[in-house]
Structure formats: structure tokens, C-alpha cells
Amino acid sequence: xxxxxxxxxxxYAYFLTLWVLLFAGGCATVQPDPLPxxxxxxxxxxxxxxxxxxxxxxxxxxVPVSERIATFDNDGTLWAEQPMYFQLFFILDxxxxxxxxxxxxxxxxxxxxxxxxxxxxxxxxxxxxxxEMLAAxxxxxxxxxxxxxxxxxxxxxxxxxxxxxxxxxVYQPMLELGAYLRANSFKTFIVSGGGIEFMxxxxxxxxxxxxxxxVGSSGKIKFEMQDGKPVLMRLPELNFIDDGPGxxxxxxxxxxxxxxxxxxxxxxxxxxxxxxxxxxxARFMGLVHHxxxxxxxxxxxQSSIGKLDKxxxxxxxxxxxxxxxxxxxxxxxPFEKK
Amino acid sequence: xxxxxxxxxxxYAYFLTLWVLLFAGGCATVQPDPLPxxxxxxxxxxxxxxxxxxxxxxxxxxVPVSERIATFDNDGTLWAEQPMYFQLFFILDxxxxxxxxxxxxxxxxxxxxxxxxxxxxxxxxxxxxxxEMLAAxxxxxxxxxxxxxxxxxxxxxxxxxxxxxxxxxVYQPMLELGAYLRANSFKTFIVSGGGIEFMxxxxxxxxxxxxxxxVGSSGKIKFEMQDGKPVLMRLPELNFIDDGPGxxxxxxxxxxxxxxxxxxxxxxxxxxxxxxxxxxxARFMGLVHHxxxxxxxxxxxQSSIGKLDKxxxxxxxxxxxxxxxxxxxxxxxPFEKK
Numbered sequence: 001x002x003x004x005x006x007x008x009x010x011x012y013a014y015f016l017t018l019w020v021l022l023f024a025g026g027c028a029t030v031q032p033d034p035l036p037x038x039x040x041x042x043x044x045x046x047x048x049x050x051x052x053x054x055x056x057x058x059x060x061x062x063v064p065v066s067e068r069i070a071t072f073d074n075d076g077t078l079w080a081e082q083p084m085y086f087q088l089f090f091i092l093d094x095x096x097x098x099x100x101x102x103x104x105x106x107x108x109x110x111x112x113x114x115x116x117x118x119x120x121x122x123x124x125x126x127x128x129x130x131x132e133m134l135a136a137x138x139x140x141x142x143x144x145x146x147x148x149x150x151x152x153x154x155x156x157x158x159x160x161x162x163x164x165x166x167x168x169x170v171y172q173p174m175l176e177l178g179a180y181l182r183a184n185s186f187k188t189f190i191v192s193g194g195g196i197e198f199m200x201x202x203x204x205x206x207x208x209x210x211x212x213x214x215v216g217s218s219g220k221i222k223f224e225m226q227d228g229k230p231v232l233m234r235l236p237e238l239n240f241i242d243d244g245p246g247x248x249x250x251x252x253x254x255x256x257x258x259x260x261x262x263x264x265x266x267x268x269x270x271x272x273x274x275x276x277x278x279x280x281x282a283r284f285m286g287l288v289h290h291x292x293x294x295x296x297x298x299x300x301x302q303s304s305i306g307k308l309d310k311x312x313x314x315x316x317x318x319x320x321x322x323x324x325x326x327x328x329x330x331x332x333x334p335f336e337k338k
Numbered sequence: 339x340x341x342x343x344x345x346x347x348x349x350y351a352y353f354l355t356l357w358v359l360l361f362a363g364g365c366a367t368v369q370p371d372p373l374p375x376x377x378x379x380x381x382x383x384x385x386x387x388x389x390x391x392x393x394x395x396x397x398x399x400x401v402p403v404s405e406r407i408a409t410f411d412n413d414g415t416l417w418a419e420q421p422m423y424f425q426l427f428f429i430l431d432x433x434x435x436x437x438x439x440x441x442x443x444x445x446x447x448x449x450x451x452x453x454x455x456x457x458x459x460x461x462x463x464x465x466x467x468x469x470e471m472l473a474a475x476x477x478x479x480x481x482x483x484x485x486x487x488x489x490x491x492x493x494x495x496x497x498x499x500x501x502x503x504x505x506x507x508v509y510q511p512m513l514e515l516g517a518y519l520r521a522n523s524f525k526t527f528i529v530s531g532g533g534i535e536f537m538x539x540x541x542x543x544x545x546x547x548x549x550x551x552x553v554g555s556s557g558k559i560k561f562e563m564q565d566g567k568p569v570l571m572r573l574p575e576l577n578f579i580d581d582g583p584g585x586x587x588x589x590x591x592x593x594x595x596x597x598x599x600x601x602x603x604x605x606x607x608x609x610x611x612x613x614x615x616x617x618x619x620a621r622f623m624g625l626v627h628h629x630x631x632x633x634x635x636x637x638x639x640q641s642s643i644g645k646l647d648k649x650x651x652x653x654x655x656x657x658x659x660x661x662x663x664x665x666x667x668x669x670x671x672p673f674e675k676k
Contacts, residue, residue, distance in 0.1 A: 066548055143590060187550070200594045210404055211594030212525070213550075221590055221611055223583035230612045232590050245561035252481060254558055254592060256538045256549030271561055274568045287474055 007123050034180040037173040037331040044328070046321045047177065047284070054260065054282040055184045061282035063260055065185045070261035071251060071272060072178070074192035074199060074216075076306040077265045078207060079170040080159075086166045086307060087198050088130075090153050092119070094137035102136075111136075135236035139219060143197065143232040151201045164335055167206045171288075172331045173323075174263075175322075178207055186261065191215045193243035193249055193268055197234075215254045217242045243268045245258040248275035265290065270311040273320065287311060292326040295336070304334040372518040373671040375511040382666070384659045385515065385622070392598065392620040393522045399620035401598055402487050403523045408599035409589060409610060410516070412537060412554075413529035414644040415603045415626050416545060417508040418497075420635040422461075422643060424504045425536050426468075430457070432475035440474075449474075473574035477557060479536065481570040482569035489539045502673055505544045509626075511661075512601075512667045516545055524599065526552045529589055529605055535572075553579045553592045581606045586613035603628065608649040611658065625649060630664040630676035633674070 032204060038044040038262065053061040075081040095105070095114045104109035110129035113122035123129065136303045138146060161167050178188050188209055196216030203209045220235040242250040248271050251259065262269070262276035265288040288309065290299050300308040315322050323329070331337055386603035391399040392406065399533040408610035414418040433443070433452045442451035448467035461467065476484060497507050505517065516526050526547055528537060534554030541547045558573040580588040586609050589597065600607070603626040611623045628637050638646040653660050661667070669675055 066542065069550075137564060176412065196591070196594070204404065206342045212407075212592065216593060218591065223586045223613070230609065230616050232613075248561045248568065248570060249559045253534070253556065254550065256534070256552060271568065274563075275561070275570075276570050 016071070034183065035173065035176050037176055037329060040327050041328065043321055047180075047286075048282040050261070050282060051059055051180065051184050054101075061073065063186045063282055067257065067260065068181075068186040069255060069257050069259040070178075070181050070186045071189045071191040071215075071255075071263070071276070072174070073264040073266070073269045073272070074190050074194055075265075077171075077263055077269070078174050078178075078190070078324065079166070080296060081306050082299070083160070084119075084171070085194065086159075086265045087194050089157065089166075090150070090198065091130075091133050091137055093153060093157060094123075094149075095133055098137055131238070134219075138195075139234040139236040141234055143221065143234060143300055144232055146197055147201050150198055151226045154202050162333070162335075164333070167202055168335050169333060170206060171329070172334045172337070174288075175207065175334070177263075178209070181261070182208065187213065189213045189215060189251075189255060189259075191247050191262075191272060192240065193217055193241070196242070215242055215245075215250045245271045247272035252276065260284065262286070263288070264304045264307050264311070267311045270314065273311065273314075277318065277320070285315070285318070286323065287315050287320060288323045289325060291324050292329075292332065296325060298326075349366050355654055363581035369439050372521065373511065373514050375514055375667060377666050377668055379666065380662055381659055384622075385518075388599070388620060388622040389518065389522050392481075401620055405595065405598065406519075406522070406524040407527065407593060408516075408519050409527045409529040409553075409593075409597040409598045409601070409614070410512070411602040411604070411607045411610070412528050412532055414628065415509075415601055415607070416512050416516075416528070417504070418634060420528045420637070420646050421498070422457075423532065424507070425532050427495065427504070428488070428536065429471050429475055430460075431469075431491060431495060432487075433471055436475055462601065469576070472557075474676045476533075477572040479572055479576040481572060485539050486573055488536055493538050500593065500671070500673075502671070503612075505540055506673050507671060508544060509667070510675070511544065511667045511673045512626075513672070515601075516547070518544065519599070525551065527553060527589075527593060527597075529553045529580065529600075529610060531555055531579070531584075533582070553580055583609045589613065598622070600624070601626070602649070604644045604646050605649045611649065611652075615656065615658070623653070623656070624661065625653050625658060626661045627663060629662050629672065630667075633670045634663060636664075 030327045035044060035047065053059050054063040056062060072078055075085055079086070092114055095111055099105055099115055105115060110122040110125045112132060154167055157166060159166055162169065181188055190203060190213065191210055192199060194216050194309065196214055196218045199216055200211040200216050203214050204211065218239040218319050220237040220239045222235055224231055224233050240246065240250065251289065257278045260279065260282055261284040262272050263286040264273060275284050277283055287308065288322045289312065290306065290312060293296060299306060300312060312322070325332065373382060373385065390496065391397050392401040394400060404586055405425055410416055413423050417424070430452055433449055437443055437453055443453060448460040448463050448471060492505055495504060496502060497504055501509065528541060528551065530537060532554050534552055534556045537552050537554055538549040541552050556577040558575040558577045560573055561569045562569055562571050578584065578588065585607065589610065596617045597614045598617065598620055600610050600620040601624040603611060615621055615623050625646065627650065628635050628644065630636060637644060638650060650660070663670065
């Protein structure tokens with residue numbers, strides 16, 4: 001008896017299923033992929049899975065909008081950092097521009113080596129030499145003067161290998177990721193070892209991240225009246241180093257909440273990732289692993305810039321997401337798409 | 339010939355005008371007053387006029403949304419500050435709570451005077467005594483421990499004169515002003531001399547201002563691993579005083595843009611107002627003048643707390659908006675409305 005009646009039911013179920021599948025398929029094609037430059041695979045899945053869990057009402061890991069804080073390192077995570085940090089190119093260019101006003105630099109290191117084009121010797125003085133150049137070229141002026149100097153440089157300077165403006169040397173997949181998070185009501189922040197005032201003039205236009213969501217290293221600033229007009233003077237004194245253990249401190253100082261999402265690429269990001277991981281509920285910790293010497297650069301445990309060693313071990317031990325640039329990114333720089 | 343023809347035209351124009359007036363009047367009653375606790379007059383007009391100019395497309399003073407930055411002082415501007423800063427009540431309460439663990443405080447100043455209830459003597463040691471109590475009661479612990487301590491205190495402590503929770507001692511007109519600005523796509527920030535971590539646990543709930551939009555004074559913080567768990571430790575060392583000339587510096591550090599709107603109540607806000615005033619385009623600079631000894635307090639040039647002297651002179655000279663609390667605020671505290 002049963003078998004006779006079950007046939008039409010089966011056919012009905014079959015057509016219903018077919019229709020649902022077609023309809024769902026139709027819907028999926030209506031919503032474009034928010035991460036088209038990311039290869040399909042476990043890395044992309046880990047991102048989409050996290051965002052879906054954090055933003056789905058009723059999900060056990062649902063996160064209220066006000067707590068959707070995402071932090072990104074900049075150098076090596078949002079834009080390239082080879083053959084050296086881009087801010088360093090800026091400082092070296094400033095040394096050259098200011099040299100005519102400083103005849104003493106012809107014989108004083110590290111300036112003399114910079115002017116001779118001998119970068120290796122110039123940078124052999126380590127942090128001390130670097131800070132000396134930083135102080136000599138970017139302090140003793142107002143914040144407004146510094147801002148226009150950065151804006152002029154970033155508009156004209158070009159990367160030595162790619163002959164592109166530095167703001168074109170940003171990672172297309174990360175631009176997509178930032179936009180995807182914001183479309184899901186995340187607030188995106190930069191938390192970088194780079195200079196806070198070096199980034200702010202262009203991060204809104206390039207990354208969609210406004211100045212008030214940029215955290216970075218800084219020098220001391222002093223309020224002064226000059227001819228009855230208030231100015232902020234940049235002093236030749238360090239204020240804060242937003243790197244390594246400084247990153248959670250900078251996050252606490254500026255944001256005042258623990259991120260639920262953090263992305264870095266080096267050991268300087270390890271503490272930010274640990275701080276993010278130590279919170280409850282939905283979490284995402286990610287690292288960019290530079291593995292593509294052809295399209296970008298390949299470096300990790302032995303690199304002096306963007307060294308990725310301890311953080312890579314901890315990511316593997318804790319199951320954090322590690323982007324293999326060569327495998328996971330279909331496109332690296334926006335200019336490749338043209 | 340003309341006069342004969344002009345009559346029907348005039349009548350038409352008359353009815354059209356009448357209709358427009360009635361219609362416009364009808365519309366005005368549909369939109370409720372966003373500032374109902376503000377008395378009609380030039381102060382309220384200066385606020386509404388500024389917001390209208392800054393937000394009307396095509397207005398010569400139109401300001402893009404991303405630049406609509408408004409900063410508010412907290413003590414004496416958003417909530418009361420008499421008979422002393424509320425954070426000081428918190429610290430004194432902490433001294434009493436911790437006293438059993440510190441038998442030496444029975445004889446050591448300023449603690450001994452606090453424990454005897456002799457505030458005058460306790461505070462006679464000035465900033466040094468204050469910082470000593472601050473360090474003894476609110477450092478050497480994690481940021482999480484401090485946060486829960488503040489949250490517990492703010493939920494239970496009561497103001498000595500009004501017997502209200504401190505978070506009820508906020509100014510109803512300023513709550514309306516903050517909401518009005520946000521409804522007009524302003525980003526509202528607190529820029530206070532008070533402790534940044536003392537404010538953050540409750541500003542979002544009370545003022546609608548999230549932790550990442552709170553700027554304040556701070557102590558040094560250190561990242562540490564404790565039993566494999568990352569924590570941020572509060573060190574007994576000052577980091578930044580966000581008062582007077584520190585306010586534009588704090589604004590620059592946290593926001594990275596010049597505000598177009600700033601509201602304060604004391605000489606400690608003068609430089610923030612000067613910094614705001616020195617920008618181009620639509621500007622609003624406001625001061626709360628405490629003139630109502632019956633409903634709140636009356637104090638200005640001679641007060642040790644919230645001294646308003648130089649800033650009052652400059653406001654008058656420059657035509658900044660000065661709120662006469664007695665005249666301009668129909669309601670002061672939200673609990674009056676019940």
C-alpha cells in the first residue's frame with residue numbers, strides 16, 4: 001500500500017528540493033563575493049566563517065555592533081614593507097631635500113652616508129641613527145607643516161622596484177577585507193609601529209580608515225601660541241612606540257576595548273594577537289606570511305624587516321589563520337588588475 | 339490698465355503666501371524640538387544656527403560628515419563637579435576600603451586625614467597628595483580589575499548633596515545636545531582632565547559616547563604575561579595630563595583632526611576652544627557658566643574647582659557662546675523631570 005502512495009510524494013519532494021537549490025543558487029549569484037581576490041580555501045573560509053558567526057543574530061557567538069573592533073597592522077599587512085619600511089624612504093628623501101641647509105651633514109653620520117647614497121652604512125647605526133634622522137627632518141615644525149610635507153611626498157614618491165606610488169603598494173585582498181568588515185558593522189583600526197602622523201594624511205582615502213582610527217608611534221607634541229595663533233609643535237622627543245608589547249597598550253589607550261579581530265604579519269604583532277585571543281566569544285587572529293618572491297617578496301624568520309618567527313610558531317600552535325600570500329591571494333596589488 | 343489686471347495676481351500671491359506659511363508652520367510642529375531643555379534665546383539659536391549651517395548642502399559653511407568632530411569637556415560640562423571632582427570621591431572611597439590592608443595609613447598623610455574624615459587637611463597637600471592617593475589606590479592592578487572597581491563604585495556611590503548616583507548628576511541639556519549633534523552626523527568625543535579609564539566604563543551608557551571616543555588623563559600601562567595570560571598592568575607613573583594645553587595635544591593624538599565644535603566650562607578648556615576656533619569654516623565654541631546656586635552651583639573666577647576666568651574673558655571678546663545655566667537651561671538634571 002505504502003509504495004503506491006509514496007511515489008507522488010517523492011516526486012513532489014524531488015521537485016521542491018530542485019526548486020530550492022535553484023532558487024538558493026540564484027540568490028548566491030545575486031550577492032557578489034565580498035572577497036574576490038582571496039582564493040577559495042581554508043583561509044578565506046576562516047574569515048567568512050568568523051564574520052558570519054559574529055554577525056548572525058541568535059548565533060551563540062553573536063557580537064553586538066559596538067564591540068566589533070578590528071585592528072590591522074600596517075607595514076607588511078596592509079601595504080608592503082620591502083626593501084625597507086616606506087616611512088624610511090620618506091626620511092631619507094627629507095635628508096636629501098634639507099641637505100643644502102645643513103652643510104655639516106656632509107661629514108656627520110648618518111647623514112653623510114645617506115647623501116653619498118650608501119644606505120647600508122647610514123642604517124648601520126641602528127635605532128640611534130634612525131632616530132637622529134627622524135628628529136632632524138621631522139621635528140621642530142608644526143603638525144600642519146608635517147602633514148603637508150607627508151601629503152606632498154606620498155603624492156609624488158615612487159617605489160624603487162615597482163615604480164608605483166607607495167599608496168598603490170597596498171594589498172588588494174586586505175582592501176576587500178576591510179570593506180567586508182565595515183559592511184558588517186565592524187569599526188576598523190590601524191595599529192602600526194609606524195608614525196601616527198605619517199599615516200593619517202592618507203589612510204582615509206586609501207584604506208577607508210579615518211584619522212581617529214589610526215594608532216601608531218609618536219613623538220611628543222607641545223601646544224604653543226605663535227603670533228596669537230595656536231599651533232602644535234613636534235618636539236625631538238619620543239612619546240610612544242606602538243610596537244610589540246606597545247600594541248596592546250596603544251589599543252587600550254586609543255580604543256579602550258579589546259579587539260575581536262586582529263591581523264598582523266610579524267613578531268611585532270604577536271602581543272596584539274595574544275591580547276585579542278585572550279578575550280571571550282568570537283575571535284579572529286590572522287597573519288600575512290610573505291611567500292611570493294615573484295609578485296611581492298618572500299621573507300619570514302631571518303628577515304631584519306618584518307621578521308616573522310615566534311608569531312608564526314604561536315599561530316601554528318594556536319590555530320590562528322596564516323595567509324600564504326602565494327597560495328591565498330589571487331591578486332596582490334591593485335595595479336595588477338589593470 | 340495695469341492696476342485692473344494686478345488685483346487677481348495680488349490675491350493669488352496672497353493666498354499662496356498664506357498657504358506656504360501655514361504649510362511650513364504645519365511642518366515645524368511635526369519635527370519635535372531637539373533641544374527641549376534649552377530656553378529659547380540667543381544661546382540656543384547659536385547652537386541650532388551652527389548645526390544648520392554646517393549640515394545644509396550648498397551652504398557656504400557646509401562641512402563634510404567625516405569632519406564633523408565635536409569635543410566636550412566632562413567635569414562641569416557634561417556632569418557636575420561640585421563640591422569636588424567626582425573622581426576624587428571615588429579615590430577617597432578607595433582609601434577607606436583599602437585602609438584595613440594598610441595599617442600604616444593611620445599615621446601617614448594624606449591617608450590619615452582621609453580616614454579621620456578631615457578632607458580639608460587631606461587635600462591641603464595639593465597635587466602631590468592627590469597623586470599619592472591615586473597611585474596607592476588605583477595602580478598595581480590590571481586594567482580589567484580597575485574597570486570592574488569603577489563600575490561597582492559608579493553603580494552604588496551617591497552624591498552627598500543630591501543623594502543621587504553620580505551618573506544621574508549629568509546635565510539634561512547636554513545629553514540633548516550630544517544626541518542632536520549625532521543625529522546630524524557629528525562624531526562626539528569627551529576630552530577631559532579626568533582619568534580616561536575612570537570614564538570609559540560608563541560613558542557609552544550615560545552619554546552615548548563609546549570608549550574609543552573618550553580622551554582623558556592617564557597613567558603608564560604595561561603589557562605582561564601572568565600565568566600565560568596577557569594582562570595590562572597600571573603602573574604608578576603619570577603618562578599624560580589631558581588638561582589646559584594638554585587638551586589640543588590629546589585631541590591631536592586621539593582624533594588627529596581639529597574639532598569644529600568644542601564645549602567646556604573652565605580655564606582648563608581654554609586651549610581646546612582656541613585650537614577649535616583657529617580652524618577655517620563653520621565653528622562653534624561654547625562654555626557652560628555655572629550661575630544657578632539653587633538648582634546646581636554658582637561659581638566662576640574665584641573657584642578652586644572649575645575656575646572660569648581667562649576663558650570667560652576670551653569668550654566675551656571673541657563672541658563664543660556662553661551658557662548662563664540659570665537663564666538658558668529649563669532643566670538641569672534628568673531627575674528633576676520626574
